[in-house]
Amino acid sequence: MNFIKKIKKYRSIFLLLSILFTVCLSSQALAVQQPLTFTAQPSFPQTVAQSATYTLNYTIKNNIPRITVPLSFSATVTAGTIADSGGTCGSSLSGNTTCTKTFLFTAPSSGQTVTGEVSVVYNSRYPLTDNTLSFTIPSVAAPTITSLDTTSGTTAGGTSVVITGTNFTDATAVTFGGTAASSYTVNSATQITATTPAHAAGAVDVAVTTAGGTATSLGGYTYQIPISVTEPSLMFVTTASSGTITYRGTLTVTNNDSTEAAQTITATPSSGSGITQSATTCGDSLSAGSSCTFTFTSSLPVNTAGTVAISGTNTSTVTNSVSAISVTAFSPPVNATNNAALMLVAGCSSIPEVLQVTNLSNAAVSSITATATAANWSSSRNPTITNGCSGVSLAAYSSSNGADVCSLSVVPNGSAASGDNGTITVSGTNTNTAGIIAAVENNTAIPTSGPTAVTLGSALPGTSPTEKVIFLNQTCNLVKVAANANQSGSIAWDPAGTPTSTGGTSTAGNLGQTQSILAIHTVGITESQAANTYAAGLCTPSQLNQNNAVTWYLPSVGSGTSTDPAIIATNGDELGLVMYYGVNNSNTDNTAAYWSSTESSSTFALLEYFGNGLEAQGPLLKADDGSVRCARALTY
Structure with missing residues (x-):
């Protein structure tokens, strides 16, 4: 009986202790009304572009020591979407610890204000809620296209095109004929640089898409079949002394596309070139990978050039120069x-x-x-x-x-x-x-008697103004004469002092030497110096056309000096003969030094002085001044 009484006594004590423990626990729970808190969270409002995303990061703490609490999450917005994006928080959180939770908000595709909330629930009680979510989605103006810097390119693509317009910021797509550009870069709100994709030949629309819509340039870009044209055949002229010469040449055109035919290829010469198409094998259609030719003639003036442009109705245009x-x-x-x-x-x-x-x-x-x-x-x-x-x-x-x-x-x-x-x-x-x-x-001989006789030091019969004979070679039927007067008493060999190669001092190459100077320096070609600004230029047809002769040249010097005309001739000193017979009239001029066509270095050319029984040669800077007397050669 006593044993039973003791058990009942202990049982009463145990129940009392249980009641006291429950009261204490309840008191602690009451003291912590919210076991969960945010220790870090986003601030609002936020501005997010249309269809763009924004990440929300939360840090959550369980403030109850030694007690693990269950967790559940929810998030809502009035427009767009918000979704769980992970973090370290699981389905529960240990006492006095923290975890992180991430949500991803995707903005709607129109301008508006979006609100919402994020909640964390502890055992369906004490919800922890952030109801401050607020997003401003700005309205986006529609893009426009005003121009393309390049409006055509080959079917192979790869052409860089600068698109100019408005509201290009955050462009999401650029297309050519519905095909995405190979690449594009948004340079600014008003400019995009795109690389064209491959596409069939023809005009296509160009489109730029942004959050504000799509802008389209209707038929703004034309794909063309790529063609190539060989360099034109080099043309030859019969002589530089003629006025105009007929050239001819051939251009070969190749269709470089892998599948499409080039249509109606034509050749268009430049205005005033005198180029005329004489034949072609290019018909109405040139299949992919095939070639055809154009043959043309021209009456271009000597040493000038024109162009020929080749194109088809669906091809690129290639322009080739035609020169001689x-x-x-x-x-x-x-x-x-x-x-x-x-x-x-x-x-x-x-x-x-x-x-x-x-x-x-x-x-x-x-x-x-x-x-x-x-x-x-x-x-x-x-x-x-x-x-x-x-x-x-x-x-x-x-x-x-x-x-x-x-x-x-x-x-x-x-x-x-x-x-x-x-x-x-x-x-x-x-x-x-x-x-x-x-x-x-x-085999016609040079006349040696009668009124047409040709004599050294005398006037060449039939010339007016008279030209002095300075050289005779009966065997070779060759006569050389000097002009009747100086072409200049003070002019530079080359006012720019340009390095030049003249071809040496050969008496067989004087006109050639002068033409070399002209070819390198200017006259009749395409450079800037005028013929009347340098010595050799004064011996060209535009400056000297005495007795209708067009083969005047600047004489060269020879291999030595002498006052004997026979030795001067043997030395190959044509300038000496010009001075002896033409200028000095057998050694009377002792005041002037004359330019030759012979250079001594890249910056010096040779002059010759003849007077008082003395012949002397020496170099002078090409930019300095000397006298000029031209000569020419002829046969009978």
Whole structure:
């Protein structure tokens, strides 16, 4: 019985303790009305662009020591979406610890204000709520396209196009004909740079899309089939002394597209070029990967250039320059009645004819050849050609470096007879020979008696104003004369002092030397110096056309000095002969120094002084002043 009483007593004590513990626990719970708190949370309002996202990060703490509480989360917004985006918070949180929770808000696609709340619930009681969510979604103006800097390109794509307009910020797409641009960069609110994708030929719409809508340039860009055109054939002229020469050349056009045909390809010459299409193999359609040709002729003035533009109705446009290689007969040139021909004198090989080849084209030329073809002579009597251009590549013409030149030497066949004639053609890589040099074998002697007699130091019969004879070679049927007066008493060899290569001092190359100076410096080509501003320029047809002769040149100096005209001639000193016979009238002028066509260095050229029984040569800066007296050569 006592045992039972003790059990009941202890049982009463245990119940009392349980009641006291519950009361204490309840008191603690009552003391912590909110077991969960935010220790970090976003601040509002926030501005978010249309359709853009914003991340909300919360840090949550369980303030009850030693007690783990369950967690659940919810989030709502009045527009757009908000979604759980992870964090360290799980389904419960230990006592006196923290965790993080992330939500991702996606803005609606229109301008408005969005509100909402984020809640954390502890065992369905004491919800922890952030109801301060507030987002401003600004309205976005629709984009516009005002212009494209490039409105056409090839079907292969890859063309850079600058699109100008308004409201391009945060552009989400750029398309050409519905195909996304290969790449694009939003440079500013008013400019996008896009790279075109590949597309079939034709006009297509260009579109830019932003949150404010899509702007479209209807048919704003045209895809074209890519074509390429070979460099035009290099053209040849018969002689630089003629007014205009007929050229011809061929252009090859290739359709570089892999699938589409090019339609209705045409050639359009530049205005005033004189270029005329003479034939074409390009029909109404040129299939992918195929080629066709245009052949044309032109009467361009010597040493000038035109252009030919090639295009089809669905192709790109390629414009090619058409310029000439000048092949000119020099030293001796020919008599005044036959300026277009070489005059080869049978039996004379000591003074050859020289063909100077000058590249005035926009492309280099090499492998230059010259071929003699009989007209009414037999091929066994064709003249002999020494090809000084063999192995030489003539660089493309440029305004800074001038024209590249080389020379061919031509001498008659020993068995040639008076009246023999034929042609010499010159060609090279990427060339199409048009002009031909006429070659005439001639045994006509220089008159030595009667009213037409030619005598050293005397006036050349039939010239007015008179020209003094300074050189005779009966064997080679060659006469050289000096102009009747100085062309200048004070002029620079080259006012700019430009480095120049003249070709040396050969008496067989004086006109060639002068033409080399002209080709490198200016006259008749495309550079800036006027012919009347430097010495050699005064011997050109535009400055000196005495007795209708167009082959005047600036004489060269020889290999030595003397006061004996025979020795002067032997020395190859043509300027000395000009001064002895033409200027000094047998040694009377002792005041002037005359420019030669011979340079001594890149900055110096040679002058000659002749007077009081003294002949002297010396270099002078090309930019300094000297006198000029021109000479010319002729055959009978």
